Each structure stands twice: as structure tokens, then as C-alpha cells.
Amino acid sequence: MSRARQTYTVLLLGVAFNGVLAAVFWLWPFMPQRSAGDPGKRAELVAIERPWAVAAPSTDAPKAPAVKIDLQQGASSLNQAIEEASAQADPSVRGCRLWGPFVAGDADRIASALSEWTGQSQRVEREVPVGYIVYLDKTRTGPAGDIALLQSKGIRDWFAINTPGPLQGTISLGLFRDRDRAEQHRKDMQSKGLDHVEIRERLGPKRGYFELRGTPAQMDKLQAIYALVPKGELLDCPAAAS
Incomplete structure (x- = not known):
């Protein structure tokens, strides 16, 4: 090879090398950079345990809601349960x-x-019951004797009961809505000499x-x-x- 040809080849190589260097310097800002803490290529290929890189468990985990206990309500429920159990054991x-x-x-x-x-x-x-009836007990003297007795005492406010039922054949001395007034009327009749005066409830329809x-x-x-x-x-x- 001639000397001139060799010189030309060297010049071409130099130009090419300078072009590569220029390209590297021009593309350098756009190339990915590694930080100082980058574990390196081998760490990317081989799994390495790094406990310092594991995030510590959070201390801000949600807490279970506080349970509020109503002691007064619990005591009331307990007392009711005791009452119901006692009622089942003793119906009275x-x-x-x-x-x-x-x-x-x-x-x-x-x-x-x-x-x-x-x-x-x-x-x-x-x-x-819709009221009370004051009457003469028919087992003592009977209707005829009762009427004669009432006439002898001057008592005129009475009537004979003829409707079927437990009081049929007795003599009514008065009807009252409350027990106290019926009791008072019986005492009044007894004070006039009637010693077989009774009181009975008057039952209404079903x-x-x-x-x-x-x-x-x-x-x-x-x-x-x-x-x-x-x-x-x-x-x-x-x-x-x-």
C-alpha cells in the first residue's frame, strides 16, 4: 500500500472516531442515569434480601370502634328476665x-x-258485671213470706224476679252500679229487720x-x-x- 493511501485511511478513522465521540456527548443527557444507591446489574438479576428496604408496618392502622356498655339497660333487661322466669315458675x-x-x-x-x-x-x-243487685235470699222464707215481710216493714221499693236464671223467684230490693252503694243499701234493709239480704253481681251480655x-x-x-x-x-x- 502506498504511503498516501495509508495517510488517507488514518484520516478517515480519525474523522469517524471524532464523530462517535460527538454523538456520545450529544446523547449523554438523554441516556438513563444510575443513582449512587442503585444496587447494580447483579442485584437486578439475583434476588437479594434487603430488610432496610422493606417498609415498616404502619402504626396508623384503623382501630376497632369502642363498645359502649349501658349498665342501666343491662340491669333492666336482667330484672325483666328474672321476673319472667319467676312468673313461669309461679303463675300467681x-x-x-x-x-x-x-x-x-x-x-x-x-x-x-x-x-x-x-x-x-x-x-x-x-x-x-254491669252492676249489683240487692235481694232477699229465697231459701229463707220464699216469695210469699218475703212479700208479707216487706209489707209489714213498710218497704214498697221492690219487685219480684220472674226471668229464668239463678235469681228467678227472689225479691229484688234495688239495682246499683257500684258495690259501695249496694253495700249501704243492704245495711239499710238490715236495719229495718231484714236479716237475709244478699248482694249479687249483675252480668251483662257477652x-x-x-x-x-x-x-x-x-x-x-x-x-x-x-x-x-x-x-x-x-x-x-x-x-x-x-
Whole structure:
């Protein structure tokens, strides 16, 4: 190779090398850079445990909501449970009330009001006392003797009972709505020499009622329910039903 040709080749290589250097310097800002903490290529290829790089568990994790305990309500529920258990063991502690009388429409409203009441409830028909009768006991002298006795005492306010029933054939001395007035009238008759004067309840026709039984606490709630739906009356059950 001639000397001139060699010189030309060297010049071409120099120009090419300078071009590469220029390109590197021009592209350097756009090339990805590694930080001082970069683990390096080998760390990218081989899994290395670095506990210092694991995030510590957060201390701001949500806490369970605080549970508020109502001691007063708990004691009330306990007392009610004890009452109900005692009532089941001893039925004599259970109260009994009659709610009525009612018509068909009122019965539906009362049943709705009682839907959440925890006592025992049933619909019944009962003959509830509508008053009291003061009369002469027919087993003592009989109607004829009674009439003669009344005439001898100057008592004219009486009538003979002829309708079928337990009082048929007796002599009525008066009808009263409350027991106290009936008792007073009997004392007045006894003061006039009548020693076989009796008092008996007067029963009305059968009417519809709700018969309600429960513990003292349940009966207190029943009174509050009745105050919201004041249909009919809330009465004590007759002795035979209690």
C-alpha cells in the first residue's frame, strides 16, 4: 500500500472516531442515569434480601370502634328476665287484665297495638258485671213470706224476679252500679229487720275482650299501650279468670 493511501485511511478513522465521540456527548443527557444507591446489574438479576428496604408496618392502622356498655339497660333487661322466669315458675305473680269491650274495627286497632307486647294475649267473650243487685235470699222464707215481710216493714221499693236464671223467684230490693252503694243499701234493709239480704253481681251480655296476662313489668307496659289506644276499658280479670 502506498504511503498516501495509508495517510488517507488514518484520516478517515480519525474523522469517524471524532464523530462517535460527538454523538456520545450529544446523547449523554438523554441516556438513563444510575443513582449512587442503585444496587447494580447483579442485584437486578439475583434476588437479594434487603430488610432496610422493606417498609415498616404502619402504626396508623384503623382501630376497632369502642363498645359502649349501658349498665342501666343491662340491669333492666336482667330484672325483666328474672321476673319472667319467676312468673313461669309461679303463675300467681302474673297479672290479668281485660281490654274491651270492643267492636270489630276497634279489635283490629287493639291487636295492632299489642303486636310487640311480650305478654300472653287471647281474644275471649265474657259476661262482665254491669252492676249489683240487692235481694232477699229465697231459701229463707220464699216469695210469699218475703212479700208479707216487706209489707209489714213498710218497704214498697221492690219487685219480684220472674226471668229464668239463678235469681228467678227472689225479691229484688234495688239495682246499683257500684258495690259501695249496694253495700249501704243492704245495711239499710238490715236495719229495718231484714236479716237475709244478699248482694249479687249483675252480668251483662257477652262481649268481646282481649284477655292479657304478664309480669308486673309487662303489665306496666300494657298500661302505656292502652294510653295510646284508649278503646274500651282496661279492667281487672274476674276472680274466676285470674
